[in-house]
Amino acid sequence: MLKKERQSFILHQVNLHNKVLSVDLSQQMAVSEDTIRRDLNEMAKQGKLIKAHGGALSKSFHLSIASDHVYALNSKKRIATKACRLIKDGMFVLTSGGTTIIELAKSLPPELTATFITVSLPAAYEYIHHPNIEVIFIGDKISKNSQISIGGSVVSRIKGIRADLCFLGTNAIDIKNGITDNDWEVVEVKKAMIESSDRIASLSITEKLNTAQRIKVCDLNCIHTLVTELDPEHETLQPYKATGIEII
Structure with missing residues (x-):
């Protein structure tokens, strides 16, 4: 593989998953880790x-909150608009982190009255500008990679909540492995959110479908709804629909 092709592949992977590891890129492209590091x-x-140590982070993910320069922005905006349909007045809603969650926060209808509980600093920033929702931010140590609160106290506080609905920003999802991620502490937070919620909605751009990362968040049957930018009847989504998941 030529250098230009390698770097194009690397850039796509880091923008898609926000974080990549040198060892994974080395295996995927069958080149040495020294080559990847260069x-x-x-x-x-x-x-x-x-x-970053052992890999790289997406620059678009770490731009300012007001920036529109995020990967697949139009797709994420469409997902956010569709996800808003799941929210009803009076709900307690848990949200994780990620750029799609931020777009959801920006898309909430102004007349909505609900309580949003989040570990995401950028999402909380958006929620507090909404005229009618209550905002609860669960804070502690902040992960610079994911821009969310992490750690044992965060997990403990989440487990003390009973939410009607949880929106998961999704790193990777497929039929066999379910939802997976590449950050252990983020996974622990997401697991606690799943346990504390009556319904789980996974928000995912199509490119993340049929991909897997190293750390498991949950099996596919733990989620109730999959929200993508595609029409629910698109052929790509039919294997997921066949498992009984609601597709919107």
């Missing part, structure tokens, strides 16, 4: 990504 260093100098 690519990452070069791409970081060019401003295409953020070099």
Whole structure:
């Protein structure tokens, strides 16, 4: 694989999953980790990504809250609009982190009255500008990679909540592995959210379907609704629909 092709693949993966590991990229492209490290260093100098220990982070994910320069923004806006249909007045809603969750926060109808509980700093920033919703931010140690609160006290507080609905920002999802992620502490927070919610909605752009990361969040049968930018009858979604998940 040529250098240009490698770096194009790396950029796509880091924008898709927000974070990539050098060892995974090395295996996926069958090149040495030294080659990957050189690519990452070069791409970081060019401003295409953020070099991190053992891998890289998406630059678009770490731009300011007001920025529109996020990956697949139009698709995420469509998902957010569709996800809003699931929210009813009076609900207690748990939300994780991620750029799709931020778009959901921006898309909430102004007449909605509900309580939103989140661990995401950028999402909380958006919620507090809504005229009618109550906002509960569960804070502690902040993950710079994911921009959410993490740690044992966060997990404990979430377990003391009973939410009507949980929106999960999704890193990877497929039929066999369910929902997976690449950050252990983020996974622990998401697991607690799932346990504390009556209904779970996974928000995912199509490119994340049929992909898997190293750490399991939950089996596919733990979620009730899958929200993508596609029409629910699109052929890509039919294997998920066949499992009994609601597709919107």
